[in-house]
Amino acid sequence: MAKVLYVVACGASAAAELVTFVKLAQAAGWHVRVIATPAGARFLDVDRLAALTGGPVRTDFRQPHETSNGLPPADAVVAAPVTFNTVNKWALGITDTVAVGMLCELVGMGTPVLAVPQVKAELANHVAFRANLEVLRSMGVHVLFDPDAPPHARMPGWEEILSELDGVLGG
Numbered sequence: 001m002a003k004v005l006y007v008v009a010c011g012a013s014a015a016a017e018l019v020t021f022v023k024l025a026q027a028a029g030w031h032v033r034v035i036a037t038p039a040g041a042r043f044l045d046v047d048r049l050a051a052l053t054g055g056p057v058r059t060d061f062r063q064p065h066e067t068s069n070g071l072p073p074a075d076a077v078v079a080a081p082v083t084f085n086t087v088n089k090w091a092l093g094i095t096d097t098v099a100v101g102m103l104c105e106l107v108g109m110g111t112p113v114l115a116v117p118q119v120k121a122e123l124a125n126h127v128a129f130r131a132n133l134e135v136l137r138s139m140g141v142h143v144l145f146d147p148d149a150p151p152h153a154r155m156p157g158w159e160e161i162l163s164e165l166d167g168v169l170g171g
Contacts, residue, residue: 003075005165006106008099011039012081012118015153018044021080021158022052028162033071034058037086037099061098073166074111074142079103080161081118084129089096091132091139107139114165117145118155 005025009015015036022032034049035058046057055070062070079086086100095101107113115136123129124147133143144156144164156164 002029004072005030005032006071006074006077006102007032007034008077008079008082008103009034009036009040009044010079010081010083010086010099010118011037011043012083012155013043014081014118015040015043016131017158019048019052021078022049023163024158025078026052031072033074035102036100037083037097039083039085040099044087046094058098060121061101074106075080076165077103077106077111077113078116078165079113080116081114081155083117083121084123084126087119087136088128089114091135107141110140112142112168113140114142114144114161114168115159116155116164117143121147121151121154124154
């Protein structure tokens with residue numbers, strides 16, 4: 001049985017290229033499911049991702065009559081791109097979106113999580129952002145982010161993210 005990877009996408013430009021990451025992860029043997037913030041969903045080709053993954057892109061909390069969230073249990077999570085807003089809410093436990101709620105729960109369950117922020121320099125230098133990256137690290141989240149990298153290289157490429165995930169998992 002393939003390992004299950006949740007990919008959590010937020011409203012940043014790299015989300016428009018998420019299909020590439022999903023294909024790379026699938027080629028590496030992952031069964032991928034996508035969860036998105038409402039802003040992140042606007043960047044995604046939701047129909048194409050649903051066709052690729054075999055399941056809907058999750059953007060909303062389940063309804064009271066739904067007994068399951070419809071997702072197989074995750075073996076690992078990649079939150080990419082993760083935004084300034086989501087990093088700060090996640091670190092503080094503000095679960096106002098299904099994406100942030102799931103990130104909080106998955107960390108609490110001990111699921112390996114790799115966070116890959118995509119933020120502009122002005123936000124990367126904000127004291128709350130830097131402090132909250134450290135909060136995430138203290139909770140066991142692996143953070144792949146170089147705030148001093150030039151803007152075009154601040155978020156690594158999808159291949160590097162997949163390689164980092166392999167390293168996080170001890171591969």
